[in-house]
Amino acid sequence: MDSEQLRENAHRMVDFIADYYKSIESFPVLSQVEPGYLHKLLPDAAPDRPESLQQVLEDVQAKILPGMTHWQSPNYFAYYPSNSSIAGFMGEMLSAGLNIVGFSWITSPAATELEMIVLDWLAKLLNLPDDFLSTGPGGGVIQGTASEAVLVVLLAARDKFLSRIGKSSLDKLVVYSSDQTHSSMQKACQIAGIYPENCRALKTDASTNYALSPDLLNEVISQDISTGLVPFFLCATVGTTSSTAVDPLPTLATVAKRNGMWFHIDAAYAGSACICPEYRPYIDGVEDADSFNMNAHKWFLTNFDCSPLWIKDRNALIQALSTNPEYLKNKASQANMVVDYRDWQIPLGRRFRSLKLWMVLRLYGVQNLQQYIRNHIELARQFEGLVSNDPRFEVVTPRVFSLVCFRLLSPDNDGDKGNKLNRDLLDAVNSTGKIFISHTVLSGMYILRFVVGAPLTEERHVHEAWKVLQDEASKLLATVQNN
16 A cells, blocks of 8 residues: 555545535435446446546546445434544544454454453443443443344353253243344344244333333243243343333343343443433342443444444353454463453454544544434434424434334324324425435324434434425325315
8 A cells, every 4th residue: 555645546536535525415315216327337347457546436436436324424313322432533534544443452462452441431431330441340342233242242152041941941041122122133033043933022112101011021931941941031121112111120130140141231322421420320230130232333323334232241242252263363362361352253254333422532532422312312302392382293212312103193093193194294205305314103093203312413304304394294294184
């Protein structure tokens, strides 16, 4: 890599990205292209001779950007956010520039040690128990996503139980979660070989605001034990994907402990909010968990991917995932003097992800990060008020963080017609390109989801989004009344 060529081209690339952010509101938030559009615009084979960076950037502008859904747009209110920031971007740039593969301590000591230090910092911000710190029996590790996090702890729990009751007992192991738990739990069970009939997704409803019922959990566990099955893994969620439901962690922890189960907490979205003292009680009970996960790349200004996972007993993870081929042996590892993160994850190779989290924490500081979270929650509270003040709409579930679940009411209170009305409203709103929202289904009701979390979102964007929703709702209701 020629340093002067890098300097010149990197400046041009940064200018291009800066210009993109400057004009991001000019793009339709949800891409309006048809499937297969790009095949018609790009050649069938790679070029024989090099092209200029200018040619490539022109193609990005003309052909790639129109096919993007703009997650960093201030008018993006769908799914959950995927934050980008100057600090996160610079950390990502530095990681790409250094381009190390830090699977073992020896391959880049700073990569391993910075990850340990930064995750200790974050654990202390969240007031996690000392067992989760690198100085204790457990520690933290950055996974790519929460899907990877739940998989590796499920594997650790599986092997821990099978070593005790015999490897032939895999068909007896049972996993428990709610029907609101992220689908990554189901995928993890499939990969881990847990029998599908032993994966309990327990039904939730509005009576618990879609949180997992400890009474129902106790009942199902008792039934399973009576038939010779072995309860071994419980996944609780703080901030479910559909509605930000918060499972009752202290009570669930008691159930898990009484039955000797591994207790995992998935706080992928809402974990970031718990750096604020007023939201920290939502993870009370974490002191009794075996593992805890949040996504810094969702709502913590850290560019994708960065999913911190803390575990209470690192040996359980290492025993499930460790390999020790000759070509990876070295003095520090053999003497157990260091952490080798290759034994804490599925792949061997790993990126220097901790750099961007380190930069975010240092360049913004705790107070600014807390204010960032509080601002989004306040904007969501304002949106909730706008919905509540329009008698044509209803807020479906209590707002906990920065997600509002709401729906347009059917004029004749017909459930099926109401679902179609909200599907049509979603399509109409997203087709404008002005905003992007997503949906879920709760108790058979088609629900619209509006989540505030994009770094560029301001109060005016929330009010403009509400105006788009009102206008499209008025058009739909007028059509319904005329038919």
